[in-house]
Amino acid sequence: MKKIILLGYMGCGKSTIANKLSEKTTIPFLDLDQYIEEKANLSIKELFEKHGEVYFRKLEHEAFVTLLEQEQAIILGLGGGTPCYANNHELLLRPDVISIYLKASVTTLFERLSRNKSKRPLIANLNDAELQEFIAKHLFDRSYYYNQAKYKVAVDGKTIDETVDDILALLA
Numbered sequence: 001m002k003k004i005i006l007l008g009y010m011g012c013g014k015s016t017i018a019n020k021l022s023e024k025t026t027i028p029f030l031d032l033d034q035y036i037e038e039k040a041n042l043s044i045k046e047l048f049e050k051h052g053e054v055y056f057r058k059l060e061h062e063a064f065v066t067l068l069e070q071e072q073a074i075i076l077g078l079g080g081g082t083p084c085y086a087n088n089h090e091l092l093l094r095p096d097v098i099s100i101y102l103k104a105s106v107t108t109l110f111e112r113l114s115r116n117k118s119k120r121p122l123i124a125n126l127n128d129a130e131l132q133e134f135i136a137k138h139l140f141d142r143s144y145y146y147n148q149a150k151y152k153v154a155v156d157g158k159t160i161d162e163t164v165d166d167i168l169a170l171l172a
């Protein structure tokens with residue numbers, strides 16, 4: 001069965017959109033970060049603090065591979081960094097995967113992330129000026145990996161429902 005995978009930068013809406021898409025399609029939804037948190041019994045923030053990012057990336061890769069091995073159809077929201085480590089981007093091209101990059105501008109990402117930083121260890125301690133610059137550089141570095149997705153959906157200026165409808169149109 002097909003796996004619908006949503007990817008893109010922190011704050012582009014992977015978790016929110018995957019959840020809503022699941023409601024509309026009745027295909028079960030999983031969030032990779034949430035799955036890792038449940039398995040490790042630690043929050044993403046605690047995992048970074050206690051074990052460091054390298055350990056988190058190892059768990060993230062293992063969790064991604066495990067979820068892809070499942071037989072049933074799922075909607076999977078990745079973490080923002082998932083495609084950028086451990087050759088995870090190669091898995092986006094599997095024939096049983098529909099990978100979708102939710103593409104957002106630096107402005108949109110900044111607007112959302114400046115209000116939602118605390119649970120995201122990579123940006124939690126940045127002030128607004130630092131955050132804006134960090135997103136711009138980091139998004140540029142990561143774009144190569146995000147662009148490996150089979151499909152792209154632009155999310156700027158769209159409501160959650162509008163983005164979900166764009167994805168449904170792609171899947172039709």
Ligand SMILES: Nc1ncnc2c1ncn2[C@@H]1O[C@H](COP(=O)(O)OP(=O)(O)O)[C@@H](O)[C@H]1O
Pocket residue numbers: 008009010011012013014015016017077080112116155158159160163
């Ligand atoms: N149009 C929109 N589409 C998606 N998310 C939106 C939108 N408008 C506001 N948001 C908010 O932006 C944040 C997106 O965060 P999240 O879904 O956790 O993204 P990600 O999983 O990609 O980091 C949420 O707080 C969500 O409520």
Ligand SMILES: O=C(O)C1=C[C@@H](OP(=O)(O)O)[C@@H](O)[C@H](O)C1
Pocket residue numbers: 008009010011014015033044078079080081082119120121122
């Ligand atoms: O971009 C990243 O490297 C990360 C994104 C986060 O997921 P979201 O994109 O859902 O915030 C989470 O996996 C972790 O904080 C690292």
Ligand SMILES: [Mg+2]
Pocket residue numbers: 014015031033077078079
């Ligand atoms: Mg998320």
